[in-house]
Amino acid sequence: MSSLILHEYAQSGNCYKIRLTAAYLGLPVERREYDILAGETRTADFLGSVNANGRIPVLQIGDQFLPESGAACLYLADGSALIPADRFERADMMRWMFWEQYNHEPNVATLRFWRLFIGEGGLNETQRAQLPLKQAAGEAALALMDEHLRARDYFVGDRLTLADIALYAYTHVANEGGFDLSRYPSVQRWTAQVATTPGHVTLDA
């Protein structure tokens, strides 16, 4: 594989997903940090050469740039045991990865960003208006995960896949967004189990 460079903001769970995938696979990744609060991903240089969408993470593979955390994890894990061999299970893993980006991340991750990094006092009117909605949608996402995990160790099949990595990243720090994980015991059991995966690294590593 060509050399790998992760353009990232280390505290972002989306960036952490890629580091976690690389760690489980034993792949070395060079890291380049951008201060998103200071607009470092909106410069002409970043927009022109790294990601026209102005966001991290972006995985650089040689001289090719790959935005979107899920796509980067899929690239790294291609052909590995982190992706199920069975056609339905593989699609079901994708289902959870899409679900995470649509139903979980915009609520659980956004509230963490707003509360931990910006602070409620710094939110604008539109953001403040969305707080109750995002709190309720985040709780619903965690409840759905808890129900799914009640009789399962992992999201798909009987082993860890990219679905677990995608969901672990923001779930295990959901308390930083104002969610009480003790209300979701199956989720807590699952996060503890994911953390025992060989090669595991923490968000702040």
Added chain:
Amino acid sequence: MSSLILHEYAQSGNCYKIRLTAAYLGLPVERREYDILAGETRTADFLGSVNANGRIPVLQIGDQFLPESGAACLYLADGSALIPADRFERADMMRWMFWEQYNHEPNVATLRFWRLFIGEGGLNETQRAQLPLKQAAGEAALALMDEHLRARDYFVGDRLTLADIALYAYTHVANEGGFDLSRYPSVQRWTAQVATTPGHVTLDA
């Protein structure tokens, strides 16, 4: 392949993506319609047997249920020419599919749903507060697509992939959400070209 049943709301672009993928592949799909405005995807029966997340589309494959449009398209297209053989191109296709669900659909599709199906008069205060933000984010998404397509016929490589299908579904009806597609000439050229794909079916077919 087992028999395929699409649980859907026909006017949803997310459901259309699956029908389009099946049509290009020549796969027959039985369709079951739910009135989402009447809450037919939030009944105990639907939540218990079709999708605990209370949303369509769900692709039923034999007795297995697969929510999330992107996952369903990937299941259907597995091993076909709609998915690039090259590792980077395959991940790059996924990048656009994730980008569509995160940056495009919540803006372009949501405004179409709010304006065409609910009507601006029926929106609640939180929804009304988000209108300018979603309009701007939708325009930014269309502008990014237009820039990407300026010197390309398709989103990834030189042929149609699931990335085009995922992005076509809501883009070609973006005017119904209050977006003026004549401002995006490369997008218009691309939508016209996608519509010439062998097997193409329209949203209202």
